[in-house]
Amino acid sequence: MASFSFHHFLFSLLLLHLLSTTSSAASFRPKALVLPISRDSSTHQYTIKLTQRTPPIPIPLTLHLGGPFLWVDCDKNYISTTYRPARCNSAQCSLANSKSCGTCNSPKRPGCNNNTCGLFPENPFTNTATGGELASDLVQITSTDGSNPTQIVSVPKFLFSCAPTSLLNGLAKSVQGIAGLGRTKISPPSQFSSAFSFPRKFAICLPSQTESVNGPGALFFGDGPYKFFYETDLASLLTFTPLVTNPVSTGATSFPGEPSSEYFIKVNRLRINDKVVPINQNLLSIDGNGNGGTKLSTTIPYTLMETSIYKAFISIFVNELRITNVTIVKTIAPFKVCVDPNTFPGSRGSDGVPWIHFELAGASQPWTLIGGNSFVPVKKDVSCLAIMDGGNKPRTSIVIGGYQLEDNLVQIDLARSRIGFSSSLRLSRTSCSMFNFTSKA
Incomplete structure (x- = not known):
């Protein structure tokens, strides 16, 4: 148990160093983050919008509770001054447990070269996977006090995988990737926890089919309280x-x-x-x-x-x-x-x-x-x-x-x-x- 705790401590230090929050986030340490969850009636998929890139734009993503990481389509109009590919044998590659190097095969993707470590993003709706590149970019997200959204915070080196446009087949209209929340070191729950030093917890509250017209559900990163409409936690x-x-x-x-x-x-x-x-x-x-x-x-x-x-x-x-x-x-x-x-x-x-x-x-x-x-x-x-x-x-x-x-x-x-x-x-x-x-x- 002591050995596990020590290795987990080293992992947390490494991820915190890699993510290194911006000065605005460093001066304000949120206890939790929140995103609305929508329900797409035609596909039964649950979607969020995560703000990414510089200049920042909201990226629609389908939620995959057990997915290993965040991946987005980088072939189509991916423009960002803060995008950085993860080089082979880097600390980022080790953290992502990458098993390949130089997998980039699409000149449309930013940073495409033969010195980028690879991941294999998956679409669980079509049960397909393909080669993709590990990269980092700026991510912005709203913090919360458990009752309301508060201020926006940033993670400048958020790890994700690039994927080809073809992997979007079967996803809800306008969705540009998948937000995997699974048990890995580079899933959003792990990255946000390490970036802001809050507990490694997250919570989902999916909107129902009959009530989604009244408002979205909620995805929380970090601990509660979870106060819906000023009710009891x-x-x-x-x-x-x-x-x-x-x-x-x-x-x-x-x-x-x-x-x-x-x-x-x-x-x-x-x-x-x-x-x-x-x-x-x-x-x-x-x-x-x-x-x-x-x-x-x-x-x-x-x-x-x-x-x-x-x-x-x-x-x-x-x-x-x-x-x-x-x-x-x-x-x-x-x-x-x-x-x-x-x-x-x-x-x-x-x-x-x-x-x-x-x-x-x-x-x-x-x-x-x-x-x-x-x-x-x-x-x-x-x-x-x-x-x-x-x-x-x-x-x-x-x-x-x-x-x-x-x-x-x-x-x-x-x-x-x-x-x-x-x-x-x-x-x-x-x-x-x-x-x-x-x-x-």
């Missing part, structure tokens, strides 16, 4: 479970022996109301080949369950619907269970829908999903269960998708290797769209 709602490390990376850019940058948790038991879903417990653990377990994803729209888990889940869930006389209607592909939402009894829970409880390792209470996270409106008078069959032998047994994370505050504490869940904020009469982005202290 939502950090008080969090229940924690340990992060589980998958020893085998599952991404298209992975190398042998590398752990996954994605976020896994241990589900001990799954309940629907008070009914326990029978599950082969081996599926809930990660084996030596990286198979099994449960992970969180913002790139999968709806939760996926291994077939045997899904069948057991559906059997109990549909029975609970029938007990309350909910009208089950003809299914609409790709969904398997659809209902008339007008027949939900208001006395059953908060919205008449059976509650889904994930009992997590080490957690004092379960993480609970209510109706707004289980049924998605498909057309007039038809809503369908947004939980899907993930197949017989998926790499991960349960993938909790973005729809199930909406209107839930989720804090990822990298320093203490744990994740905190609020359960549905609707139970506290608030939502992820209620953070006050309009006022500045």
Whole structure:
């Protein structure tokens, strides 16, 4: 443990030196940063805008919770006086765990030469990856006191990867790259933490499909408080479970022996109301080949369950619907269970829908999903269960998708290797769209 702490201390010093915040940031040390999260209805992707380059411009990016780093399209109109390629064998290359040198093959990209260390940016929506270059540039972001945005701060040497325009295929319209928030040394949570010396934590609060018109969700870097619309600090709602490390990376850019940058948790038991879903417990653990377990994803729209888990889940869930006389209607592909939402009894829970409880390792209470996270409106008078069959032998047994994370505050504490869940904020009469982005202290 002492050896780990010492190496982590050296890593923090190195990253702090590489990022070296500007004088304006040095005189004002924010305790946290914040960005609005939007939801693209046509792709189900969650997007942010991160200000980058000199002169600075807002760059639309798709969020990838488990992605290893930030990458942007550098082929098309990348102009910046503060762009710097990372030279082979440099400290930046070591920090990024680069495995290649001189990979630049596009003269359109700034700094393209044969002395730049390479990374392999990935598009998880098309499951493709390609060669790209490691570089740094100025990034600006708004700080927060937990209730409001405050002043803008800068990181002049923020590490990212350049990528070709072709890698944008499948991303939301106007998006220019992906913001990977995964467990790596150069992901935005790690870089911002080291630049401003605040805790290695971040939190996401995804806006819901039904309420996104009322306002964006929020992405926080650093610790709370998280006060939405001047309400009580939502950090008080969090229940924690340990992060589980998958020893085998599952991404298209992975190398042998590398752990996954994605976020896994241990589900001990799954309940629907008070009914326990029978599950082969081996599926809930990660084996030596990286198979099994449960992970969180913002790139999968709806939760996926291994077939045997899904069948057991559906059997109990549909029975609970029938007990309350909910009208089950003809299914609409790709969904398997659809209902008339007008027949939900208001006395059953908060919205008449059976509650889904994930009992997590080490957690004092379960993480609970209510109706707004289980049924998605498909057309007039038809809503369908947004939980899907993930197949017989998926790499991960349960993938909790973005729809199930909406209107839930989720804090990822990298320093203490744990994740905190609020359960549905609707139970506290608030939502992820209620953070006050309009006022500045």
